[in-house]
Amino acid sequence: MTWTLHSAWRAGAPYRVRIGLNLKGCAYDYAAVDLIRGDQREPAYRAVNPQGLTPALTLDDRTVLAQSLAILEWLEETVPEPAILPAAPLDRAMVRRMAGIVACDIHPLNNTRVGRYLQLEMGRSQEDYVAWMKHWIAEGFDALEPLVARHGGRFSFGDRPTIADCCLIPQVYGAERWGVGLAPYPAIAGVAARAAEHPAFAAAHPDRQPDAVTA
Template sequence: MSKLILHGYWRSSAAYRVRIALNLKGLAYDQVGHDLRRGEQKNPAYRAIAPAGLVPAVEYEGQTFIQSLAILEWLEERWPSPALLPGAIEQRAIVRAMAGTIAADIHPLNNLRILKYLKNEFERPQQQIDGWVAHWIDEGFAALEVMIARHGNGFAFGDFPTMADCFVVPQVYNAERVGIDLAPYPQLTAAAATARAHPAFAAAHPDRQPDADPA
């Protein structure tokens, strides 16, 4: 099998999702880091691979795949075992909705480039930007709390790690980094704790990546 190459950044939650999925499927991969703080993802050489200049991107057999949700769907179809989605059609829709709540409703509004735009173009003070971040995380987490209470059984959905956990764990990591109060979300935090104890999630943690800042 050709080697998978993951382009990312150690603290990117979107790249974190892909690392988890690759680890869960037992796939070997090399990593290429692009420091988002320095704007390395905008370099022409990387844009030739990923035209939007965003991470993550995965190279495999001469093709490049972008957008973490699409990458996870591709991994699931390309290497279906172990599965990241449950067997029933309805259950798969619920797991995708959990992932989508983060991928569509939380993360885009709190992405680094959005926060920089708020600061530089609209001259918003940091206090207002922090409030913006907290608002959208809380909105999404409130919905996830209900979904996990209904469908979780140790993990976010059911009793084995799914695509939902690949999204939940990195978003909880982000929330902790910015000091969000997670007390209102006991089901979500319990599911994240269960997933974090899994070796595939532990190995994907940002601090354990080759491009991570020194401790």
């Protein structure tokens, strides 16, 4: 098996998939996409994912999967153990609800292409863009915190990592990067602290990727 994950070290969506692959014990080759340089808009990457977004996962037969949630669901269906969704439908709905808060309500507003639009097309300052990001992160975490407090244990839903954590932990990284403190979110902060100790999450951290640029 030689899967290739097209990833960018700091981007939230590929980070989710790295966590999922690590949780499942799936090895993969790492293909770096430099989002600052604009690799995602170049023909070489468009040949992999015409949408020009990361992640994409190339399988042995060159089939390409894209969209992080679709990849995580596919992974759960094809590599069932250890499960990253609970068994009962209502529980699965809660995990997917948590994942959706991050993947549909926070992150889409905060990624590179949106920042480019706000700055290049609307002429907003970097400061305005950071305020914008912090606004959506806070609004999303406000929604997520009571759900995690109610349904969480060691992780966002119960005691084992799920797709909710695959989404949450990269968003916590984003929150810290942009200066959204976790003090109002003790349940989220607790999950993040435990995830940091978990090898699958630790190995997926941006700083540990081959394309990491650290000071």
